[in-house]
Amino acid sequence: MTLRSKLLLMFVCFALIPLLVIGALGYVESLRALESLVASQTSVIAERIAVEVRDRRERVDANIALLAENVETQRMLAAHAAGDSAAERTAVEAARAYSSEVRAAMGGDAEWIEFRDASGRELLRLADTLQAASRDDGVGVMRVTRALPSSAGTVVVGVPIPALLPPELLDARFGRSGYLVVLDRSTGRALHDPEHVDALALAHEARHTPAEESAGSYVARYRDADSTRVATVVALTDPAWTILVAGTVDEFSAPFVRLRATTLTLIVVIGLIAAVGFFLVLWRATASLRTLTAAADEVGQGNFEPGLPAAGDDEVGRLARAFGLMTGRVREMMAQVERGRQMAAVGEFANEIAHEIRNPLTSIKLNLQALERGSRQDQVAAPLVRPLEISLREVQRLDRVVHGVLRLGRDRSVERTTVALHQVVQRAIDVARPQLEQRGIRASATSCSGSDQVLADAAQLEAAVLNLLLNAAEATPAGGVVRVSIDGCDGAEASHVRVRIEDGGAGVAAELRERIFQPFFTTKPGGTGLGLALAQRTAEEHGGSLTLADRSSEITTSERGAVFVLELPLAPDAVLGRSA
The missing domain is CATH 3.30.565.10 (Histidine kinase-like ATPase, C-terminal domain)
Incomplete structure (x- = not known):
C-alpha cells in the first residue's frame, strides 16, 4: 500500500468516520436536549400547580385556625363544659353567627363546618343544605380536622376539591398529547384525569433513584401508548396529593430527525471536499518529504548536519524541526559513545600497565629508595645525589600516573x-x-x-x-x-x-x-x-x-x-x- 493510500485510509478512519459519529452523537444529544426541555416545561407546570395548591391549603388552614381560636368558640366550649344549658345555647348562637361570617369570608373554601367536643359529640354545624352537611364521600369534598385549644374538641371543615384545585389549573399541560394527573394518596382516588392514572405507576418504576422521590419531586422517562413520555412528579405533604405532568418526546422529535438527515448529508459532502483538498496538500507536501528522506540517507552515511527543508508552520515543517533536533541528539550520543570508547581504551591500557609497567616500576622505585638511604650515609658520591633525587621524584610521579590510570579503568563497586x-x-x-x-x-x-x-x-x-x-x-x-x-x-x-x-x-x-x-x-x-x-x-x-x-x-x-x-x-x- 502506497503512502497516499495509507494517508487516505487514515483520513477516512480518523476524519470522515469520526464526523459521522459526531453527527450521530449530535442527534442523540439533540434528543436528550429535547427530553430536558420537556422535563423542564413539565417541571414548571407541576411546580406551579403545587405552589398554588399549597397556597390555597395554607389559606384554608388560616381560616380554620380563625374558627378554632376565636372568643365565641372558646365561650361555647366553656359553657358546654360547665353544663349550663342556657348559657350554652346563647354561646352556640353567638358562635354560629361568628362562624357564619368566617364561612362567608372563606367563599367557596368551606362547604360545611362542624364543631365537636372531646367525646366527638356535635356542638354546632353550618351548611347550606342538609345534603351538603352530610356530603363526605372523599371525592368532591375533603375533610380537614383541627384540634380546638386545650384539646377541648375539634373543628371539621368540608373543603371542596375545586377550592384547592380550580379548573384553570387543570387545563395546564405541555403539548397536544400531554396530560395532568392528580391522585389523592390518602384514598387512592384520581382527582383529575383517571384515564391516565396508570402513568403514576409507570413513572414510579422508571424513577432514577428512590432518593429523588423522597425529595418530594422527580423526573421520570417511560413508555406509554407507544410513545416516549417525560413526566415530572410532585408529591405534596398536605394535602397528601401526587401531581404528575407528562409530555411526549415524539410530538416534537420530527424536526430533529430532519436535522439529523441534513447533518449527515452535509458531513458526507464536506468530507469529500476535504478529501480532494487533502490530496492536493499531500501532493505538495511530498516534495518536502523527499527532502527529509534524502536527509535521512545522509545521516545514515555519517553526515549529522544534512540539508533540511524550510521549517514552516505546517506538519512537515514541524517534522523538519523534529528531525533537526533528532540529529543534534544523535551527535551528542555519538560524542558520548566516543567518550565511552576512550574510557574502554583507558581500561584496556590500564590492564596492560598493571602487568607490563607497574611491577618493573615498583622495583625501580625500591632500588632508588635504597640508593637514597645510602646517600644519607655518604655511601653515594656527592655528584650523584641530585640526579638520584630527580630520578626518584619522577618515578614517584610516574607511579601516581599509573595508579590514576588503574582507578580510571577499573569497574568500581559503589556502596551507597x-x-x-x-x-x-x-x-x-x-x-x-x-x-x-x-x-x-x-x-x-x-x-x-x-x-x-x-x-x-x-x-x-x-x-x-x-x-x-x-x-x-x-x-x-x-x-x-x-x-x-x-x-x-x-x-x-x-x-x-x-x-x-x-x-x-x-x-x-x-x-x-x-x-x-x-x-x-x-x-x-x-x-x-x-x-x-x-x-x-x-x-x-x-x-x-x-x-x-x-x-x-x-x-x-x-x-x-x-x-x-x-x-x-x-x-x-x-x-x-x-x-x-
Whole structure:
C-alpha cells in the first residue's frame, strides 16, 4: 500500500468516520436536549400547580385556625363544659353567627363546618343544605380536622376539591398529547384525569433513584401508548396529593430527525471536499518529504548536519524541526559513545600497565629508595645525589600516573548509604587544610539550612571533593581564598543539591573548557590529567554531574576564578520530607 493510500485510509478512519459519529452523537444529544426541555416545561407546570395548591391549603388552614381560636368558640366550649344549658345555647348562637361570617369570608373554601367536643359529640354545624352537611364521600369534598385549644374538641371543615384545585389549573399541560394527573394518596382516588392514572405507576418504576422521590419531586422517562413520555412528579405533604405532568418526546422529535438527515448529508459532502483538498496538500507536501528522506540517507552515511527543508508552520515543517533536533541528539550520543570508547581504551591500557609497567616500576622505585638511604650515609658520591633525587621524584610521579590510570579503568563497586553532603565536604576540607595552609590559602565553607542528604559512597564522594579542593588550591595564589558552598536544599520542590568550589585563580581559558575533563589532559606541570576525569566519573556513577560553570554573565572582571559545580540527586527520604 502506497503512502497516499495509507494517508487516505487514515483520513477516512480518523476524519470522515469520526464526523459521522459526531453527527450521530449530535442527534442523540439533540434528543436528550429535547427530553430536558420537556422535563423542564413539565417541571414548571407541576411546580406551579403545587405552589398554588399549597397556597390555597395554607389559606384554608388560616381560616380554620380563625374558627378554632376565636372568643365565641372558646365561650361555647366553656359553657358546654360547665353544663349550663342556657348559657350554652346563647354561646352556640353567638358562635354560629361568628362562624357564619368566617364561612362567608372563606367563599367557596368551606362547604360545611362542624364543631365537636372531646367525646366527638356535635356542638354546632353550618351548611347550606342538609345534603351538603352530610356530603363526605372523599371525592368532591375533603375533610380537614383541627384540634380546638386545650384539646377541648375539634373543628371539621368540608373543603371542596375545586377550592384547592380550580379548573384553570387543570387545563395546564405541555403539548397536544400531554396530560395532568392528580391522585389523592390518602384514598387512592384520581382527582383529575383517571384515564391516565396508570402513568403514576409507570413513572414510579422508571424513577432514577428512590432518593429523588423522597425529595418530594422527580423526573421520570417511560413508555406509554407507544410513545416516549417525560413526566415530572410532585408529591405534596398536605394535602397528601401526587401531581404528575407528562409530555411526549415524539410530538416534537420530527424536526430533529430532519436535522439529523441534513447533518449527515452535509458531513458526507464536506468530507469529500476535504478529501480532494487533502490530496492536493499531500501532493505538495511530498516534495518536502523527499527532502527529509534524502536527509535521512545522509545521516545514515555519517553526515549529522544534512540539508533540511524550510521549517514552516505546517506538519512537515514541524517534522523538519523534529528531525533537526533528532540529529543534534544523535551527535551528542555519538560524542558520548566516543567518550565511552576512550574510557574502554583507558581500561584496556590500564590492564596492560598493571602487568607490563607497574611491577618493573615498583622495583625501580625500591632500588632508588635504597640508593637514597645510602646517600644519607655518604655511601653515594656527592655528584650523584641530585640526579638520584630527580630520578626518584619522577618515578614517584610516574607511579601516581599509573595508579590514576588503574582507578580510571577499573569497574568500581559503589556502596551507597544516606550521608549528609555538608559532612562529606567538611571532611574533605579537613584533609586538605594542611596543604592549603602550607600554600597560605584559606578555605571558606557555607551550607544551606535544609536537608542535604544524598545516597552515595561517602569515601568516593569525599575523594572527588578533595580532588576539586586541591585543584582549586593549586590555582589560587598565596593569601587567596577557596570558597565552598552548598545550595539547592532550601527549596520545597528541588530534587538536587549542588556543591560549588570556587578558586581565586585566573580561571579556565575558553579554548580549554571542552577538554578539561578528558583523561590525561592537564595544564599543570607534573599533573596527571586524571583527577577531574575521576571526579566526573564519580559524579555520574552517583546519578549526578560535574561541570565547569560559565561565569561570564555573573561575575566582574576582577573575579575570574574557575567554579566547578558538583550536582547530586537528593536522597528519596530528603525529597519526601521536603514535600511534606
